[in-house]
Amino acid sequence: MTSPHAALLSRDLALARGGGAGLGLVFFLLVVTLTPFAVGPDLALLRRIGPAILWLGALLATLLGLDRLLQADHEDGGLDLIHLAPAPLETMVATKILAHWLTTGLPLVLAAPLFGVMLDLGPAALGKTALALLVGTPALASLGAVGAALTVGLRRGGLLVPVLILPLAIPTLIFGVAASDPARDGFGPLGALAGLTLGYMVLGPIAAAAALRALRE
Amino acid sequence: MGLISAVSSLANPARFSAFAGRALPWLAGATALTLAAGLYLGLFVAPADYQQGETVRIMFLHVPSAWLGMMAYVVMAVASLGVLVWKHPMADVSAKAAAPLGAAFTFLALAPGSLWGKPMWGTWWVWDARLTSFLILFLMYLGLMALRSAMEEPSRAAKACAILTLVGSINIPIVKFSVDWWNTLHQPASVIRAGKPAMDPSILVPLLVCAVGFTLLFVTLHLAAMRTELVRRRLRTLRITAASAAALAAEPAE
Numbered sequence: 226m227t228s229p230h231a232a233l234l235s236r237d238l239a240l241a242r243g244g245g246a247g248l249g250l251v252f253f254l255l256v257v258t259l260t261p262f263a264v265g266p267d268l269a270l271l272r273r274i275g276p277a278i279l280w281l282g283a284l285l286a287t288l289l290g291l292d293r294l295l296q297a298d299h300e301d302g303g304l305d306l307i308h309l310a311p312a313p314l315e316t317m318v319a320t321k322i323l324a325h326w327l328t329t330g331l332p333l334v335l336a337a338p339l340f341g342v343m344l345d346l347g348p349a350a351l352g353k354t355a356l357a358l359l360v361g362t363p364a365l366a367s368l369g370a371v372g373a374a375l376t377v378g379l380r381r382g383g384l385l386v387p388v389l390i391l392p393l394a395i396p397t398l399i400f401g402v403a404a405s406d407p408a409r410d411g412f413g414p415l416g417a418l419a420g421l422t423l424g425y426m427v428l429g430p431i432a433a434a435a436a437l438r439a440l441r442e
Numbered sequence: 443m444g445l446i447s448a449v450s451s452l453a454n455p456a457r458f459s460a461f462a463g464r465a466l467p468w469l470a471g472a473t474a475l476t477l478a479a480g481l482y483l484g485l486f487v488a489p490a491d492y493q494q495g496e497t498v499r500i501m502f503l504h505v506p507s508a509w510l511g512m513m514a515y516v517v518m519a520v521a522s523l524g525v526l527v528w529k530h531p532m533a534d535v536s537a538k539a540a541a542p543l544g545a546a547f548t549f550l551a552l553a554p555g556s557l558w559g560k561p562m563w564g565t566w567w568v569w570d571a572r573l574t575s576f577l578i579l580f581l582m583y584l585g586l587m588a589l590r591s592a593m594e595e596p597s598r599a600a601k602a603c604a605i606l607t608l609v610g611s612i613n614i615p616i617v618k619f620s621v622d623w624w625n626t627l628h629q630p631a632s633v634i635r636a637g638k639p640a641m642d643p644s645i646l647v648p649l650l651v652c653a654v655g656f657t658l659l660f661v662t663l664h665l666a667a668m669r670t671e672l673v674r675r676r677l678r679t680l681r682i683t684a685a686s687a688a689a690l691a692a693e694p695a696e
Binding site: 371375376379380381385388389391392393395396399400403417421428432435436439440442 | 582584589606624
């Protein structure tokens with residue numbers, strides 16, 4: 226007998242394997258590719274703004290799949306089953322966020338050092354950026370779930386989610402880029418980033434579950 | 443107890459509309475008088491700054507707008523608690539009416555601030571911590587209004603906007619703190635604001651009168667917008683009832 230959380234996780238992972246999981250990564254690569262066209266192929270400049278490019282790319286790539294995160298379940302009735310599952314809605318939403326992060330956030334973290342090399346980042350910067358992304362992307366996924374839950378079933382939901390979520394993601398971006406800076410010592414920004422992530426990992430499922438309950442009433 | 447029951451009796455939409463209808467002319471008159479006095483004091487009586495010259499008068503528009511831009515969010519956050527905890531329809535009417543007002547006052551703080559920045563800082567825009575956090579607040583107002591306009595059903599829009607408002611109100615201090623931290627990282631604040639001199643009464647008094655005038659303006663506009671929203675909702679209910687009555691009447695004829 227499997228728990229509802231394990232069933233939901235394996236279902237979401239299987240669905241992601243079916244297609245779409247690699248698309249975020251391609252988008253991430255595209256953002257990294259487009260930047261030198263916009264600012265010029267000067268490697269010194271690219272090295273300086275490299276962590277910022279990687280963070281912006283990760284932020285945008287995380288937003289990509291969000292409009293489908295709950296919308297697809299809403300359309301095929303999966304959302305009703307999640308409501309009926311013998312587990313709190315909050316933890317079921319947290320499971321969905323985990324599955325979303327495993328299929329979109331984690332590949333970005335793994336690919337970031339590779340794409341960072343293309344931006345001429347040094348080993349220290351590569352390591353720090355990957356670590357900061359590893360710590361920070363769950364916060365983006367949790368915030369994104371709130372936007373996804375608020376816009377379930379709306380016709381214009383796709384454009385609305387970034388408008389709602391990006392202002393809230395600014396603290397994560399600030400501390401994420403600061404934690405990626407190779408010139409900085411100490412764990413101050415990384416600690417603040419970890420704190421933000423832990424906070425949003427609590428706030429995100431609760432707010433998203435509240436939005437989903439409001440949808441059913 | 444008398445005050446509490448007087449306030450809670452206004453939670454009834456019909457009584458609220460009647461009260462707002464009676465109070466609005468008085469409030470509008472008080473607003474006009476206070477604003478006229480405040481602007482006269484600010485624009486003609488207050489002395490020009492010895493450093494900034496006449497441009498300091500922008501402050502009398504800019505600072506009260508900024509206060510109200512923040513106050514509108516507090517009103518919305520309290521109203522959102524009312525929506526989610528007590529599920530009271532008037533709370534949502536209040537939250538809905540406050541959002542465009544908050545966005546307008548935030549814009550009123552940003553635009554003259556930018557006009558003020560050109561002669562003072564030599565540029566229209568600097569990524570100063572206060573400017574940046576106000577821009578983010580403005581964007582959050584726009585996001586809330588976009589979410590509201592994307593939903594057709596008022597009861598669902600009420601809950602969704604209330605949840606987003608509360609998530610935002612948890613986030614605003616975090617945004618403020620992180621933007622301050624980011625700003626000190628990138629540029630020392632002393633370049634822009636060389637210490638805060640104690641304010642002379644000749645400037646403080648017009649500023650406070652302006653602040654009271656702007657607050658009255660907000661209350662007036664908020665009451666008027668709430669009253670309009672109540673009428674709009676009643677109209678919507680009447681239309682739906684009329685449509686369903688017409689559908690019911692048409693059915694037996696088949």
